[in-house]
Every structure is written in C-alpha cells, then in structure tokens.
Amino acid sequence: MVGKAIVLGIIVLIANCDYFIGKLNICRPIILGVMVGFAMGDLRTGIIMGATLELAFIGAYSIGASIPPDAIVGGVLGVAFSIVGGHGPETALVLALPIASLAIFIRLLCLGVINPLLLHKADQYAESGDVRGVETMHILGGLLIGITGGLVTAIAYVVGGPAVEAFLGVIPGFVQVGLGIATGIMPALGFALLAKLLMTKQLAVFFFLGFLIAAYLNFSMTGIALLGAIIAVILVNIDRKQRISESGTGKGGNSDDDF
Amino acid sequence: MTISNEERKITKADLKKLFWRSCSMDFSWNFERQSSMGYAFAMAPILKKLYPNDADRAVGLKRHLEFFNITSQMGTLPLGISAAMEEENANGKLIDTGSINSVKTALMGPLSAIGDSVFWGTLRLLATSIGTALALKGQILGPILFLLVFNIPAFIVRYLLVGIGYNTGTNFLQKLEKDGTLGDLTYGAAILGLIVIGAMAATMIGIHTPLTIGSGEGAYHVQSMFDGIMNGFLPLCVFGIIYKLLGEKVSPMVIILGIFAFAILTALFGILG
Numbered sequence: 307m308v309g310k311a312i313v314l315g316i317i318v319l320i321a322n323c324d325y326f327i328g329k330l331n332i333c334r335p336i337i338l339g340v341m342v343g344f345a346m347g348d349l350r351t352g353i354i355m356g357a358t359l360e361l362a363f364i365g366a367y368s369i370g371a372s373i374p375p376d377a378i379v380g381g382v383l384g385v386a387f388s389i390v391g392g393h394g395p396e397t398a399l400v401l402a403l404p405i406a407s408l409a410i411f412i413r414l415l416c417l418g419v420i421n422p423l424l425l426h427k428a429d430q431y432a433e434s435g436d437v438r439g440v441e442t443m444h445i446l447g448g449l450l451i452g453i454t455g456g457l458v459t460a461i462a463y464v465v466g467g468p469a470v471e472a473f474l475g476v477i478p479g480f481v482q483v484g485l486g487i488a489t490g491i492m493p494a495l496g497f498a499l500l501a502k503l504l505m506t507k508q509l510a511v512f513f514f515l516g517f518l519i520a521a522y523l524n525f526s527m528t529g530i531a532l533l534g535a536i537i538a539v540i541l542v543n544i545d546r547k548q549r550i551s552e553s554g555t556g557k558g559g560n561s562d563d564d565f
Numbered sequence: 566m567t568i569s570n571e572e573r574k575i576t577k578a579d580l581k582k583l584f585w586r587s588c589s590m591d592f593s594w595n596f597e598r599q600s601s602m603g604y605a606f607a608m609a610p611i612l613k614k615l616y617p618n619d620a621d622r623a624v625g626l627k628r629h630l631e632f633f634n635i636t637s638q639m640g641t642l643p644l645g646i647s648a649a650m651e652e653e654n655a656n657g658k659l660i661d662t663g664s665i666n667s668v669k670t671a672l673m674g675p676l677s678a679i680g681d682s683v684f685w686g687t688l689r690l691l692a693t694s695i696g697t698a699l700a701l702k703g704q705i706l707g708p709i710l711f712l713l714v715f716n717i718p719a720f721i722v723r724y725l726l727v728g729i730g731y732n733t734g735t736n737f738l739q740k741l742e743k744d745g746t747l748g749d750l751t752y753g754a755a756i757l758g759l760i761v762i763g764a765m766a767a768t769m770i771g772i773h774t775p776l777t778i779g780s781g782e783g784a785y786h787v788q789s790m791f792d793g794i795m796n797g798f799l800p801l802c803v804f805g806i807i808y809k810l811l812g813e814k815v816s817p818m819v820i821i822l823g824i825f826a827f828a829i830l831t832a833l834f835g836i837l838g
Contacts, residue, residue, distance in 0.1 A: 490771025516763025
C-alpha cells in the first residue's frame, strides 16, 4: 500500500515535469492512465479509464493564463482508487472530478505565492549577474509543484482508501446508474468548450460535416482526421486563389479568421 | 557597456542549447510574471557567453526576467530573435537595448493567438481523437499515437523556429502575415478542428434511452424513434444544449454539476440508461 502510494506520488511528479520537457502532454489523463494502470498491475483497465477521463477533461487545459482543475492529481487518484476497488471508469470520473477541484488549491498556492517568492529571489541573483542562481530558482519553482502534488497524492492514497470505499458503498443503485450516464454525457462539455474556441458562423458547417461523417459512415477516427486535413487543404487553396485573383498581388487579410 | 575588440559569436551549439532549454519555459510559471524565469533560463547560457562582465550580464538577466507568456511551442521564435539581438548588443551594434524586450512583447500576442488555435485547439484535438478512440478499447497504441501525433509536428515547429528567429527575426512573421499564410493556417486549422470535434461529438458522447411505450412483444422503443430522426440525435441535442449554455456564460463547473443532477434524475425515473 505504502509502496504503491510512493509510486503514485512519483507519477504525479513526473507528470508535472511535462512542463520541463516541452509540454509533451504526458500530464494528460490518457497517459496518466497508462502509468497508473501499469503501477497498479492492470494496464488495460488503466488505459480505458485514462481515455474516459481524457474525454471528460478535454476542455480542461491551460491556455494563456487560465488554470484548469488539476487533472494530474485527480486523474492519478481517480484511476488508482477505481482499479484497486475493482470499479468501472465512471467511478474513476466521479472520484477524479472533486479531487481535481480540491487539488487546484495546491497549484494556486504554488503559482500565486511560492513561485512569485522564488521569482523575487531570482531578481536578486540577476542583480549580481548570478546565472546559476536564476537557473536554480526556475527549476526549484517547477519541482516544488510536482513534489507537493506528489506528496498530497501519496498521503491521500494511504489515508483516503477506506473513506472512498465507504463513500462508494453507500451510493444507492440508481445514483450509480446516473453516474454512468453522466460519464457518457460529460465529454460533450469538453467538445463544446473546444468548439467555442474555433467556431464562427461561416465555419459551423464543418462541425456538422464531421458529425454526419461519423454518424452515418463507418469511418475510424484516424480516417476522419485525415479526410478533414484534406478538406482543410483544399479549402485553403481555393481561398488563397480567390484572394490572389481579387487583389492581384496576394495582399490583404483573411475575413474568416475572426476568433 | 564594455566592448572588446574580438567579435562575440553565437554558435550552432548555443542555439541547440537554446532549443532544449526552451522546453522548460512554463516550468516555474506564476501569476506575477508568468514564464519569465523560464525565458531567462533558456537565455542563460547565451548571456553567460556574450557578457563575461558581471554588470553587463546582470542587465541581460534582468531584461529577460520581465513578464513573458507564449504558446510553449512558439517560444523559440522570440528566443531566437532575442539571441540575435543580444549578440548584436554584445558587439556594440545594437543602438537601443529596449528594443530587445519590445520585440518580445510585440510577438507574444500574435504568436500565442496562432499557436493556441493550431497546437492546443487543432493538433491536440487531433491527437486526442485518434488516441482516445483506440484507448477506449484498451489498446496501448492509443496513448502512443496520442503522443506521436501531437509531438512530432510540435517539435519540428519548435526546432525550426529557433533558426528562423535567429536568422530572419521579425521579418519572417511580417512576411507570413503579408502573404496571408498566417490567416490560411488559422482558417485551415479551424476547419480541421471543427470536423474532428463534430466526429467526436457523434461517436464519443454516450446517451441513449431504454424507454418503451407499451409492453411485451409489441413494445415501441423510443430510442428507435430518435434513430429514425437521425443517427446521433441525442448526442447532438446534448452538445447543442451545452454549447448554448456556454454561450450564455454559464460556468463549466455549474454545467458539470448540472450534468450529474440531470443524469441521476433521469436514472431515477428510468428515462436514460
């Protein structure tokens, strides 16, 4: 139990180091599921739970200065508790969401209080031209987020296990069915958040195009993605030709990129 | 500013170091100056090389500890430009050192706008759609493809922008904007992204009803009526309602709670299942 807790803590630390190695997205639930599944001895279940959480958290990632719920701590604990208790992906989601919302406070503490303190220390080092000092503050700032997250995860795994089982035990049957239904609906929120990012009046038709291809034709997701890429290239080419013929010189902006 | 007679040059090896260090840009992200320590961290080896004098180096370090934030994968363009400008400055050829930061600041907005939509809007969506479709079936290929589809293009761009930034500076971006390439890129990315979101909405939102009208052999299944209207009718309705709520500025957190309440109620009455 303690051994597993330590491994889970290390997974959280590694996931946070994603921000050190170029945002490879190893901090996403779909990858955390693999790592936790492997650590808990059930890789296949881990992969499926990770994918379920990925869809639920698909809208939760930081763009610019917005801070989403902490999918790392929530995802790792949600998958770990569900595998150990022999529950399904919907349990992983039900546990991951509140844990992620609580864990965000640790992250806010680091980003709002601790890292700014380190930043001021870095300013002092910079004052004397101390490169090593500035570098150390940068690395320390990142590591502290991962270490606190890892510690909280490990402790929560040891302490929280019985409480989680007791909580899951008292949930009535219809609520459990309901949680399964919610798990199916939840991805819609992420898709809607992403669609908001890209949608304009003229482009809405492409959402429906993708929807209908998937709903009526037996295409795999990879097939649709490739088809989508070809459609995008064709339309950009048409757009470009039109623009060049209109202006003669190829100058002028694109009226469709207003988002 | 002390200027020695020998020219201080940035080598290929320095730029390679800049590339690797750019990966840690958001590691110490904070609310005060966001990625500033990451930027200084990436520039540190170059500053060390260009300014052997403590006082000069201090000015350089402080310059790059100013506020900075950018889509991670686009960060190497301003870094490359900063490297070129610091090199000029170290050799006494840069007239206004303030321009180093004003160029950085000017690039943040436009580069993040295109970077966020291309990388975090479309490319990550693409990787997620392909990856989760396989991973939901328990296949390890899913997570592997997820990483490859996102990171191969992301790292190629990150790598190329170092050289482009160092060699051509801001001209590159102006040229792309002028000949419409930037607009084309966001336009194409939005088309592809929306097609993929549509496909995901159709296949990955799970909702159906077990309701029947009448009983026994002749029972009429309500779900088959929805299927008769169109495939994926209920998922489309759910998507539409949530999209509309987001448009009315309802917070995602409220929507999540709403989904749970709705799901449990419909389970209680056996409407969905």
